[in-house]
Amino acid sequence: MVLAILAALACCWPAAADTNITLGMISNYCAIKNTVFTRSLVTNFSTRFDANVISTEGNSGWSYYADLAVVTAIERINNDPSILPGVHVNLKRFTDCGEYYPSADLEYSGKSGGYASAVTATDIMDVHKDVIGVVGNEFSMTAKGIAEILSNAQIPYCAASTAAPRYTNKNMYPYFFRASSYSVTESLLSLMLYWDVKRVAIIYQRDDEFGYSGWRRMKQAAADHQIDIVSSVGLSSNFDDQAIRMMNETLHRSDARYIIVVGQAYFVTELLQCRASLLLDGHKYVWLLNNGFTPNANLDVADLQGLVLANHCTDLASLERGENLRSLMNQNAGANFSTSFFYGVSAELMYDCTVLMLAGFDKLQVAPEILSNRLAQDDMNLTLFRNLDIAGSVSVDKLVLNEQGDGESPVCFYTVTDSVDGVEFARTDNSRAKIISFDKTIPIFSGSSIVPSDGSVRIFKFRYSLQTQEGTAIVCLSIIGILTSSAGALFLFKFQRASIVRASCLPEMLVICFGAACAYLSLLLVLDTPSSAACNARALLLLVGYSAILVPLASKNLMMRWIFGQESSRTLEAIRKAKTTFRMSAIAAVVVHVSVCVLALMDAKVVSLQVVDGSEAYVRCAVRGALVAPTCIWYVSNALVWISLVVSAMLSTKVKLVEYNETTQMVLVALFSAMNIVLIAAMESAPDKLTDFKICLILWITTTAVLGTMLGGRVVDVMQSHVRIKHDNEASADDSYMRKSTKQTQLSFSRRKTMQFYSFRVLDKAGKLCVFKIQRYGIGWIFDKWMTGIISLHSLGDKRWICITTLQKAYCTVIRDPSKVSIASSCIEIKGTLQILVEFEVTEIAEVFMGDIGNAFKEIENVTGSLYRPEIVVN
Numbered sequence: 001m002v003l004a005i006l007a008a009l010a011c012c013w014p015a016a017a018d019t020n021i022t023l024g025m026i027s028n029y030c031a032i033k034n035t036v037f038t039r040s041l042v043t044n045f046s047t048r049f050d051a052n053v054i055s056t057e058g059n060s061g062w063s064y065y066a067d068l069a070v071v072t073a074i075e076r077i078n079n080d081p082s083i084l085p086g087v088h089v090n091l092k093r094f095t096d097c098g099e100y101y102p103s104a105d106l107e108y109s110g111k112s113g114g115y116a117s118a119v120t121a122t123d124i125m126d127v128h129k130d131v132i133g134v135v136g137n138e139f140s141m142t143a144k145g146i147a148e149i150l151s152n153a154q155i156p157y158c159a160a161s162t163a164a165p166r167y168t169n170k171n172m173y174p175y176f177f178r179a180s181s182y183s184v185t186e187s188l189l190s191l192m193l194y195w196d197v198k199r200v201a202i203i204y205q206r207d208d209e210f211g212y213s214g215w216r217r218m219k220q221a222a223a224d225h226q227i228d229i230v231s232s233v234g235l236s237s238n239f240d241d242q243a244i245r246m247m248n249e250t251l252h253r254s255d256a257r258y259i260i261v262v263g264q265a266y267f268v269t270e271l272l273q274c275r276a277s278l279l280l281d282g283h284k285y286v287w288l289l290n291n292g293f294t295p296n297a298n299l300d301v302a303d304l305q306g307l308v309l310a311n312h313c314t315d316l317a318s319l320e321r322g323e324n325l326r327s328l329m330n331q332n333a334g335a336n337f338s339t340s341f342f343y344g345v346s347a348e349l350m351y352d353c354t355v356l357m358l359a360g361f362d363k364l365q366v367a368p369e370i371l372s373n374r375l376a377q378d379d380m381n382l383t384l385f386r387n388l389d390i391a392g393s394v395s396v397d398k399l400v401l402n403e404q405g406d407g408e409s410p411v412c413f414y415t416v417t418d419s420v421d422g423v424e425f426a427r428t429d430n431s432r433a434k435i436i437s438f439d440k441t442i443p444i445f446s447g448s449s450i451v452p453s454d455g456s457v458r459i460f461k462f463r464y465s466l467q468t469q470e471g472t473a474i475v476c477l478s479i480i481g482i483l484t485s486s487a488g489a490l491f492l493f494k495f496q497r498a499s500i501v502r503a504s505c506l507p508e509m510l511v512i513c514f515g516a517a518c519a520y521l522s523l524l525l526v527l528d529t530p531s532s533a534a535c536n537a538r539a540l541l542l543l544v545g546y547s548a549i550l551v552p553l554a555s556k557n558l559m560m561r562w563i564f565g566q567e568s569s570r571t572l573e574a575i576r577k578a579k580t581t582f583r584m585s586a587i588a589a590v591v592v593h594v595s596v597c598v599l600a601l602m603d604a605k606v607v608s609l610q611v612v613d614g615s616e617a618y619v620r621c622a623v624r625g626a627l628v629a630p631t632c633i634w635y636v637s638n639a640l641v642w643i644s645l646v647v648s649a650m651l652s653t654k655v656k657l658v659e660y661n662e663t664t665q666m667v668l669v670a671l672f673s674a675m676n677i678v679l680i681a682a683m684e685s686a687p688d689k690l691t692d693f694k695i696c697l698i699l700w701i702t703t704t705a706v707l708g709t710m711l712g713g714r715v716v717d718v719m720q721s722h723v724r725i726k727h728d729n730e731a732s733a734d735d736s737y738m739r740k741s742t743k744q745t746q747l748s749f750s751r752r753k754t755m756q757f758y759s760f761r762v763l764d765k766a767g768k769l770c771v772f773k774i775q776r777y778g779i780g781w782i783f784d785k786w787m788t789g790i791i792s793l794h795s796l797g798d799k800r801w802i803c804i805t806t807l808q809k810a811y812c813t814v815i816r817d818p819s820k821v822s823i824a825s826s827c828i829e830i831k832g833t834l835q836i837l838v839e840f841e842v843t844e845i846a847e848v849f850m851g852d853i854g855n856a857f858k859e860i861e862n863v864t865g866s867l868y869r870p871e872i873v874v875n
Contacts, residue, residue, distance in 0.1 A: 019368030022090045023357065024124055025070050026116075026136035026146070029095035031059035031104040040120040041128065042093035047071055049335035056337070058105035062345050065337065066137045066160065067093065068329050069347040073354035075332075083359060087368045092131055094120050096142050109237065109264065110139025110208070117145030125153045132374055133157075133361070135353045137346060139264075140164035141209035151175040154377035156385070158357050160349035163291075164210045165217035168404035174381045177405035179352035179392075180312060187310055187411035187432040188260060188288055189221050194426070194435040199228050199454040201256030203247065203271065205263030206234030214262040214290060230254040237267055248278045257454050260288045269293040272304065281306060283445050284452055292344070304416040306445055313412035313427055314343070314394070322348055322394040348394040352407070356399055360385040402431075410436075415444045441609050441622050450610040450617050462618040462689045464527050470693040474523050477700045481520030484704070488711045489513040491718075499809075500717045503659035504710075505559075507583065508552040512710055515548025519703040523696045535606045535621035542699075543597050547590045549706060550641050550673065553666060554648040555586035560660045561651045589641075596637050604630035611687070618689040645670050658787045658806055668709045676702040713785065759860060760794040765852035766845045772804055774811060775835040791838070793853065795860045802830060804838075811836070818857050823850050 029035055029042045033053045036044040046053075047068055054064045074089045096116035097108055116138070124131050134150060136143070137160045147167065150157045156175045159167070167173050192200060202218055205211025215232065222229050231254040233247045251259065259280065261268055268291055275281050288308045314322070326342045342348070361371055363384060370376050386401045392409075400408045408430040414422030425442040426435055443449050464471035492509050495501050501509075522541035525534045559582040563570055570578075609622040623631070649666035679698045683691050773786045789806040803812040813832030815821070820831045826846045828838040840846045 018088045019086060019372055020088050020090050020130070021084075021132055021361070021368065021372045022092055022128070022130040023070075023074065023354065024128070024131040024134040025067060025091055025093045026096050026120060026134055026138055027063040027066055027093070028059045028097050028104065028108055028138075029063055029093060030097035030100055030112075031063060031108060033060075033100060035100055037095065037099040039127070040094045040096070040115075040123045042095050045093055047332050049333040049337075055105055056341055059108050060105045061341070062137070065329070065333075065341070065345045065347050066350045068333055069325075069350035070135055070354045072325070072328050072332055073351045073358075077355065077358045083362045084368070087371070089358060090130075092128055094124060096120050096136075096138055096146065109266065110141040113142045113145050116142050117149060121146040121149040121153075124155065125149065129374060130372060131155070132371055132377070133357045133380070135160070135350065135357060137161045137350060139208075139210070140167075140213070143167075144209055147173050147176045154380060156357060156360070156380045158353035158385075160346045160353055164213040166209065166213045168406065170382060170403075170405060173405070177356075177382050177385055177401055178407060179349045179356060179399065180407040180409050186221055187413075187428050188290060189218075189225055189227060190428055190433055190435055191288070191308070191310075191413060191426065192227055192258065193225060194438065195451045197258050197451075197454040198226070199230050199256070200258040200260055201231045201233070201251055201254060202229055202260045202262060203233045203235065204261075205237060205267045207236050208264055208267070210291075211263035211267065218260065218262065230256050235267075235271075237264075239270075244274055244278070248280070251278075251280060255455065257284060257452055258286050258288065260290070262290050265292050265294050272307075283448055283450075286445060286452060307416045308444065309414045309416065309422060310411050311414060311422070312343075313410050313424070318394045321392075325351060325393050348392075351393045352399060355390055355393075356385055356388060359388050359390045363388065400430075415442060440611070441607055448610055451612050460616050461529075462616045463529050464693065470690065471527055474526055474693065474696050477696070478520050478523040481523075481700060481703060482517050485513045485517040485520065485707060488516075488707060488715075491711070491715060495718050498718050498721070500659055500714050504662075504714060505556045508556040508586075509710065511552045512549050513707070515545040515552075516703050516707045517545075518542070518548065519545035519699060523699065526692050526696060529619050530608050530621060532607045535608055536601065538621065539601055539606055540598065543594055543601075545703070546638065546673070547593050547641060549669070550645050551586050551590050551593065553662070553669060553710070554641075554645045555582050555589070557648045557652045557655075557662050557666060558582065560655050560662075561648075564655045564660055593637055593641055597634055600630040600633040600637070604634070613689055616689060620687065620692060642670060642673055645673075656807060658785070659809070664785060665709050669706050672702045672705050672709075758794075758796045760792050761856045761859065762790060762792045763849065763852050763856060764790075766840060766849035770804070770838050770840070770849075772811075772836055772838045775837055786839075793856045793860070800857070800860070802832065802836075804836065818854050821850065821853055823847065 029037075029045070032045070034044060034046075035042050045067070049064075054060050070091060074091055077083050078089055097104060097112040098115050098119075124134060132155065134155060134157045136157065138146075140162050141164075143159060143162045144164075144166070147157055147159075147162070151173050154175060156177070159176070159178050160180075162178065167176055167178070200222070202215055204215035204218075206215075212234075215234070219229060219232070231250050233250055235243050235247065261271060263271075268289055272287075272293060275287070280287075283306070286306060286308060288310070290310055292309065292311065293304075322342065323339070325348060326337070326339065329342075329347065330336050360380070364371070364376050364379060366376050382401065382405045388399060390399045392399045392407075402408050410430055411428045411432050412424045413426040414424050416422060423442060424439075425444055426438040428434060429436045440449060445452055464474060466472055466475065489510050492501055492504075492506055492513070496506050518541045522538045522545070525538040525541070530538070559578060562578055562582075563575055604623045606621055606623055608619050610617055610619050645666055649663050649670065652661055652663045652666065655661040655663075676698060680695050683694050683698070768790065769788050770791050771786055771788055772791075787804075787806055789804040789811070791802065791804045794801050794803060794812075799814070800816060801812050801814045803810050805811075811834060813830060813834035813836060815830065815832040822829050822831070823846050826840045826843045828840070828846055828849055830836040830838065838849070840849065
């Protein structure tokens, strides 16, 4: 009905090129010199900065800069044809504290609510009827009456710094809203819940609306969350020594550890100055402020240690937007105001209030004359200004008001550094009821990151040492690993002439042993209480170990692929040059990889982190902050090394010589490395006091698996060959002794010298090449490898043996008859002096092979075993 009447009026109203509407601005203009007052109306105000008039340390600077933000917002709307077309917005200024008086600049604290209600509200409502909306940055105490009067008069009022919780009552203040609520009660309690704190104390400014109503809201919200307020201390704004002694006794008697301060900035500052003398500072106590403080000469930096300050959030995007707005305002002022001053006076919220107000007027879509004559006031309650598609100037991408009329935006928590700068360590969601991010690496509590107990519970520190089973196990495993890698290096050096060791490339294998030793050594750095230096050293050792294992392994196999992967042969000179090139490239790759990762590590700042779990505290290594670039560089560089190993494994499949083909080993090493990363990431997702011990076990197992993969087969081959040669030498010595002892007897007789026939046959009926492996005993089966070769049956006299010849070597086993050869599905098992398993594609081919070997034995049996030569007489 109302909109229909308005539309009819709009049709009858004469059109005009420009229609003026007026916005009102309420602030502490009593602190600004040279202004002229007509009751509460302020004139003769200049937006150009004059240091003789405006003090950035007092209320004059507070009011002046807020006014400048409103002027900047109005200029934007007047120059934007998409908002309120055909309308020119004017500004009228109103004081809420009377006319100018000098002491107001530093001493005024909002105790002029009577004047604001009786004079300012009446002027806006009855005298200046062209004012259709109001913005302001009043004290909560001052705005109490005027906000209710303006709501009754249906004049919308948007406040920037009026933060008392009472204004969320829409029954009393239906036309009052805020661009961003500074009431951080719920957010402080959400931080308490995140820390699992159940006991708190509250100190509040009892004669101030902001402090008193904040305390009442805190009591109600704490009860809803089962948080016990062990003591509430109300102090007047001008508290004396007796009040401080009373407060001190109360807090100590209740054993309060978490102390929440609710009040104006000057009240908070004076309270902080006496904190140290009351023995309420240090790691045991945590002070939480729902308002800022004013740095001054009497406030020592030591008074600020262990403080937690709740405030609006600033990130890179919001800082950039804020910087743009600050530049516009500084341009209008003709002066350069600092960023801290810009945020300190809530200039961005004044700007947002003004834009939000005018965008709401535009949403009505009524004639400008209807607006200017207060004919649309019925529709200007909170509902009009909710969910407008308007971007915030700084902190949010879109201004959205909740049901209580407060702008939805997150709250961030800051700890104060030695340079009195705030460092963000946590933030809430837009509802301010839940912590969505928390940096556990920042030392919040007087230089520590351990959350103090909220009562008298003692926290025990857990650490790995030789007095604990976990610490003893870590030391033993580390020593065993280091000795194993050292023994592997000594073995390679001692048997470097063995063909299997020469084929493995001795320099690269020694580097791999060194890398494994570095990984084992890093385990020892978990012991005791690791410092930041120990954390960095541990990460460096693991990095060097990772690079020293994977890079040489990939490099040497790429070299083998180049040497043996071609049909044409290479000259010795070309091979020597290739070895030099590949090894120098590997050294360069290791240096680059380690250097890049170390730089990323330095940028990420690895620190020791103290964590509390129940009644125990332990220290772990962690990356400070959530720096994206260093983390990406770290993971990308390590991933490239891993990928190079996989690529090398794929290319090595072309190497036909079994001794030089390490495809299987590389695949296993890549698999172990990937498993290592996945398992450690899983452990880190839900850390506890034994997480580092579990990670040490994972590192030891995977490193040992890598070392065994690279050395185990070679050790078994060399040792079996060494034992076989020793056995053969002993047998030859016995034969020599027997021949020597019977020599005289043999010479005394005339005998015939025999000649034995040697024959062989290739068993190729089932195929020219066969796939086989030598089956080892005991744990040696882990290092079995499949090879390809040509199989043949040999005979010398009454001896029979089977040989399988590869490109590099022949594997022979003595066999007496075909009964030592058996078939199982598509596999043939030869049980001679060596256990050989031959595998065919299908059972039918295996049966053909069995028939072929049986026929070969029969053919050999049909040949005469020996011939006799004429007698030879030995003289």
